[in-house]
Structures are given as structure tokens and as C-alpha cells.
Amino acid sequence: MPLLVPAWLGVAFIVLPLVALFIRADWANITTHLAAPVVGQALRLSAITTSITMVVVWAVGTPLAWLLARSDHPLTAWGRALITVPLVLPPVVGGVALLMTWGRRGVLGGWLDETFGITLPFTTAAVVMAEIFVALPFYVIAVEGSMRSLDRRYDEIAATLGAGPVRTFSTVALPMVLPGIAAGSALAWARALGEFGATITFAGNFPGRTQTAPLGVYSALESDPQAAIALSLVMLVVSVLVLGLLRSRWLR
Amino acid sequence: MSRRSAPCAAVALTLTLAACSSGTDPAKGGGTVEQTLTVLAAASLTEVFGLMAEDFEADHPGVSVEQSFAASSTIVQQVNEGAPADVIALAGMSSLEPLAEEHRVGEVHEFTTNSLQLAVPPDNPAGITGVEDLTQDGIRLVVCAEQVPCGTASASLFQAQGISPAIASLEYDVRATLTKVELGEADVGIVYRSDVTEAGDRVRGVEIPDDVNVVNSYPILAVSDSPLAQAFVEEVLSERGQQHLTDAGFVAP
Numbered sequence: 001m002p003l004l005v006p007a008w009l010g011v012a013f014i015v016l017p018l019v020a021l022f023i024r025a026d027w028a029n030i031t032t033h034l035a036a037p038v039v040g041q042a043l044r045l046s047a048i049t050t051s052i053t054m055v056v057v058w059a060v061g062t063p064l065a066w067l068l069a070r071s072d073h074p075l076t077a078w079g080r081a082l083i084t085v086p087l088v089l090p091p092v093v094g095g096v097a098l099l100m101t102w103g104r105r106g107v108l109g110g111w112l113d114e115t116f117g118i119t120l121p122f123t124t125a126a127v128v129m130a131e132i133f134v135a136l137p138f139y140v141i142a143v144e145g146s147m148r149s150l151d152r153r154y155d156e157i158a159a160t161l162g163a164g165p166v167r168t169f170s171t172v173a174l175p176m177v178l179p180g181i182a183a184g185s186a187l188a189w190a191r192a193l194g195e196f197g198a199t200i201t202f203a204g205n206f207p208g209r210t211q212t213a214p215l216g217v218y219s220a221l222e223s224d225p226q227a228a229i230a231l232s233l234v235m236l237v238v239s240v241l242v243l244g245l246l247r248s249r250w251l252r
Numbered sequence: 253m254s255r256r257s258a259p260c261a262a263v264a265l266t267l268t269l270a271a272c273s274s275g276t277d278p279a280k281g282g283g284t285v286e287q288t289l290t291v292l293a294a295a296s297l298t299e300v301f302g303l304m305a306e307d308f309e310a311d312h313p314g315v316s317v318e319q320s321f322a323a324s325s326t327i328v329q330q331v332n333e334g335a336p337a338d339v340i341a342l343a344g345m346s347s348l349e350p351l352a353e354e355h356r357v358g359e360v361h362e363f364t365t366n367s368l369q370l371a372v373p374p375d376n377p378a379g380i381t382g383v384e385d386l387t388q389d390g391i392r393l394v395v396c397a398e399q400v401p402c403g404t405a406s407a408s409l410f411q412a413q414g415i416s417p418a419i420a421s422l423e424y425d426v427r428a429t430l431t432k433v434e435l436g437e438a439d440v441g442i443v444y445r446s447d448v449t450e451a452g453d454r455v456r457g458v459e460i461p462d463d464v465n466v467v468n469s470y471p472i473l474a475v476s477d478s479p480l481a482q483a484f485v486e487e488v489l490s491e492r493g494q495q496h497l498t499d500a501g502f503v504a505p
Binding site for chain 1 (some may be wrong): 289342397398400419420421422423424432435436437465
């Protein structure tokens with residue numbers, strides 16, 4: 001099969017660097033490296049921020065996906081395009097945009113600062129905002145796709161039986177799109193976990209407050225490469241596990 | 253030398269072979285000679301080395317200076333791994349240590365120094381007047397991460413002063429630190445004096461007294477045996493070169 005060679009080259013190109021992480025890790029002292037303060041703090045912060053991110057993404061993204069899937073308005077297509085911009089935007093550009101909006105002299109941030117004395121950059125909240133900015137589109141696109149493939153007659157039947165839009169959505173549509181929600185959640189969570197550019201631009205880098213796992217890897221690489229490899233391994237294993245578990249259950 | 257023959261071969265393809273072989277006498281210049289001099293320099297030298305290159309090209313017709321700016325540690329790594337280079341200029345003498353012996357072609361010259369300065373937004377919202385204000389409650393201080401020279405210098409400044417101020421963010425290089433101040437997100441940042449000068453009106457500098465300041469010496473050396481390399485080092489050491497450095501906020505060693 002002549003197609004096998006390029007196909008396997010593709011696989012090797014992706015898998016080899018992942019394997020290299022395992023080969024180059026200092027396994028004899030792996031527990032010491034994993035116990036390095038930078039590793040634990042960064043992982044804890046990543047766990048917290050990506051969890052909050054997912055709650056917001058579910059709360060905001062699910063209704064948004066539903067509206068996009070059900071709207072016939074001509075502007076919907078534009079709305080969908082705008083929502084997906086962060087998918088292709090370089091993350092650092094997202095960070096600059098967030099800074100211009102929510103920074104201390106930003107369009108909204110200036111007002112927040114003057115009125116309430118709230119400043120967002122350099123805070124954990126800024127990390128969560130950066131993660132939501134890059135992760136929400138992944139979720140909305142995945143969930144909208146599965147919602148659009150739903151047969152509208154189910155909505156209509158529910159409506160004739162007297163269910164309002166919220167009830168229709170929660171008891172008819174939602175259960176049927178759970179696979180789409182699971183898939184979208186996995187993608188969005190993985191994207192939030194890996195977020196680097198927008199975070200470092202908008203939230204800065206301080207251990208325990210804004211230094212998430214990817215920033216921790218970058219930081220450790222300069223001073224303690226083995227800690228960076230250990231942290232990378234943890235992120236790799238967790239990502240593979242989440243995608244793998246979802247694949248067998250929800251993604252096909 | 254192989255690293256000089258590569259650009260030479262490229263030129264030969266587009267021009268004539270003669271252009272390359274006559275390139276062995278750069279001092280004479282001459283309209284037909286096409287030569288490239290590759291300079292790798294620390295990021296903090298970006299603007300001032302641009303001026304050096306212009307002067308050098310004006311004095312050496314047919315020579316084009318190609319420059320690449322990066323972190324000093326990256327430059328040394330690149331040269332050790334065989335990147336084509338004729339001259340390197342680094343921030344901090346210690347950056348030079350990992351440079352392999354075979355690349356130490358020319359003599360090392362300390363050509364300038366750079367010291368730390370506090371950078372504040374033009375309106376100085378936190379009213380910073382000196383190092384002693386860094387420990388005030390509620391100010392947002394941004395410094396370089398300790399892995400980069402400006403961060404190491406900031407850490408020794410704190411140590412010498414016996415202070416441990418609250419830090420909002422550890423930025424990855426001196427330019428990122430300055431940007432946070434320029435945007436008004438930080439009340440004060442610790443950067444090099446030359447960065448404050450270069451930023452012009454966008455930030456204001458607050459001096460750190462000489463007796464507590466941390467001074468970084470910048471080394472320059474030829475890493476190829478091209479006569480042009482030595483000539484460029486001399487250009488940097490010349491009165492004209494030193495004037496550019498002084499104008500940019502550097503201090504003669």
C-alpha cells in the first residue's frame with residue numbers, strides 16, 4: 001500500500017516527540033522532580049482555573065450553541081463566525097485584546113478600576129478569563145453541530161404537548177446532545193489546560209497565582225529542565241487519559 | 253571556512269564567481285564586492301546595533317551587515333551548535349561562559365555597561381521615587397524572571413537592599429517587563445537604563461543610586477576569522493560607536 005508510508009510518517013511525526021518525553025525523563029528521580037514546588041503549584045492552579053473555566057463554558061456555551069443551532073436569522077452566520085475567531089487567532093493576540101479590554105487602562109477595565117477598584121491583570125481571575133476566551137469556541141462549535149443535527153420535530157412535539165422553550169431544551173434537546181457536550185467539553189478543557197500565550201500576556205507569570213502548568217513548563221525549562229519534563233509528562237498523560245476515556249464512551 | 257562559504261555560494265549563484273573570490277580584501281571595499289557580515293547580539297542592543305550596522309555599511313561599500321537579536325543564552329547556544337556568525341555581543345560577562353573554545357576567535361572586549369533603573373508610567377500613579385518605595389502596600393511591581401539576566405540583577409538588588417517586595421508578575425524578558433509598565437498595568441518595573449531611554453516618553457525612569465545598583469558588562473568578540481568581523485568589533489569600540497551607546501542610555505565601561 002503506497003498510502004501507508006505517508007500515513008505512518010504522519011503518525012510518527014506526532015507520536016515520536018511524545019515518546020521522546022518519556023525517554024528523556026529522569027525516571028530514577030521522577031518523584032523528586034514532581035515534588036518540585038513549581039510543579040505542584042502549577043498543577044494545582046491549572047486544576048482550579050480549568051475547572052472554573054468549564055463551569056462558565058457550560059453555563060454560557062450551551063445556551064449559545066442552542067441559539068446558534070436554532071436561529072434562522074441571517075446574522076447568525078456572522079455570529080457563528082465571530083465566536084470562532086479565537087480558534088484561529090494567535091493566542092498572544094487574544095491576550096493583547098483581553099488586556100486592551102480588561103486591563104487597568106482598558107475599555108472596560110478602566111471603568112472597573114475607577115468605579116470599584118477592581119483590577120484584573122496579574123490575577124487568577126485573568127487566567128480564567130484567558131482560558132474561557134480560547135476554550136469557549138471549541139465547546140460551542142462542537143455542541144452546536146450536534147444540536148443542529150437534532151430533528152426539529154422533537155421540539156415541535158414537545159411544544160404541542162405544552163412544554164416551554166426552557167423545558168424543551170432541558171428535557172428533549174439536552175439529553176440527546178450529551179455526546180456532543182462531552183466531546184466539546186473535552187476539547188475545551190484540553191485547550192484551557194494548554195493555554196499559554198493569552199495567559200502570559202494578560203495574566204502575567206507568578207507562581208501560585210498566575211503560573212499555570214504550561215507557564216510552569218516554560219519557566220522550569222530555563223532552570224530545572226527535568227522538572228519541566230516531569231510537568232510535561234503529567235500534562236501529556238492527563239490529556240491522553242481524558243481524550244481516550246471520552247473516545248471510548250462518547251466520541252466515535 | 254564553511255560558515256563563510258555558504259553566503260558566498262549564494263552570491264555566486266546570483267552574481268559572478270569573481271565577486272566571491274575578490275571578497276578576501278574587504279578593507280578596500282569596492283563596488284563589485286558583495287559580502288555579508290553576520291552579527292548576533294543581545295535583545296537590549298537591538299536599536300543601537302542597528303545604528304552601528306548603518307555606519308559600518310556606509311564605510312564598507314558592498315558589505316551588508318545581517319543582525320539577529322535574541323537572549324544572550326540563546327545566542328551562545330546557537331553559535332555552539334554551528335550557526336553562522338562573525339561577531340557576537342552579549343548582555344553580561346557570565347553569558348559568555350558556555351561558549352565553546354573553538355569559537356573564541358577574537359579577543360573579548362567589554363564594550364559597554366548597563367545598569368538597572370525603575371521604570372514607571374509617565375504619570376507615575378503610585379508615586380514611586382526610589383527603591384525604598386517598592387515595598388509599599390498595593391503597588392504592582394513587575395520584574396524579569398530570575399532565569400534571565402535582568403531578573404538575576406533585580407534579585408541581587410533586592411538582596412543587597414534586604415527587601416523582598418511583593419511581585420505581581422515575573423516576565424520572561426526585559427522588553428515584556430517594560431511593556432507592562434508602558435501599558436500602565438504595572439506601577440513600576442525593573443529594567444535596564446537603556447530600555448527606559450529607548451522607550452522615550454512612554455515611560456519615566458527613576459534612578460537607582462550607584463552604590464546599590466547592579467551593573468552588567470557587555471562583552472563583544474569575533475567568532476569567525478573574517479577580517480570584517482574584527483573591523484566591526486572596532487567600530488563598536490570606536491568613538492562613534494560609543495557615542496551611539498551613550499545616547500541609548502548605556503554607560504562606557
